[in-house]
Amino acid sequence: MPELNHKTLWQIQKELKPKAEVIANEIKNRDDYNNFMKFFDFLKDNKLTPRWQSVNKWSVNYKSKLICHISINLLMGSGAHDDGWRVSNNGFIKGLLVNEYDKYIINDKLKEFIWDNIKFPPCSCKPDCKGMQDIAIMGRQFGNVCRCWPISFKNPSEDRLAYSKDWIIAVKNFITDFKH
Numbered sequence: 001m002p003e004l005n006h007k008t009l010w011q012i013q014k015e016l017k018p019k020a021e022v023i024a025n026e027i028k029n030r031d032d033y034n035n036f037m038k039f040f041d042f043l044k045d046n047k048l049t050p051r052w053q054s055v056n057k058w059s060v061n062y063k064s065k066l067i068c069h070i071s072i073n074l075l076m077g078s079g080a081h082d083d084g085w086r087v088s089n090n091g092f093i094k095g096l097l098v099n100e101y102d103k104y105i106i107n108d109k110l111k112e113f114i115w116d117n118i119k120f121p122p123c124s125c126k127p128d129c130k131g132m133q134d135i136a137i138m139g140r141q142f143g144n145v146c147r148c149w150p151i152s153f154k155n156p157s158e159d160r161l162a163y164s165k166d167w168i169i170a171v172k173n174f175i176t177d178f179k180h
């Protein structure tokens with residue numbers, strides 16, 4: 001089947017729609033892989049299923065809102081290269097970050113985790129990402145935060161994995177209460 005040779009990775013994955021846990025097995029650092037699988041199992045326990053979106057990228061939706069985006073190997077941050085897994089949140093959570101954090105994010109350690117994982121340009125979300133200026137995230141002022149993916153964390157260590165899960169729960173609760 002010579003035409004196979006002409007297929008791009010995107011075309012191949014579009015047909016196969018590989019599962020995140022299968023591609024994750026290619027993560028070279030086994031600690032990062034094991035942590036990903038713990039995160040993945042946590043999603044599964046909460047009935048959250050990553051759905052293939054693009055090459056090595058999956059979206060996790062809840063009530064048709066993006067609860068998080070997962071990428072493996074092809075990272076979106078600056079200095080992106082083949083080094084594990086990343087979880088990102090799109091601009092939908094702006095209301096959670098700016099106005100309603102007191103309701104959903106009550107743990108100070110979780111706040112620190114989120115502040116530590118704010119995404120600033122330059123980033124590969126799009127070539128000309130200009131950020132979103134002057135946003136108060138949980139009461140602390142930041143400038144030039146990425147407007148596409150304001151929160152993005154990569155390869156959380158085992159001791160920070162709990163906060164990444166708490167964060168997903170906070171977003172899930174925010175979506176549950178979200179009024180159109």
Ligand SMILES: [Zn+2]
Nearest residue numbers: 123125129146
């Ligand atoms: Zn950006």
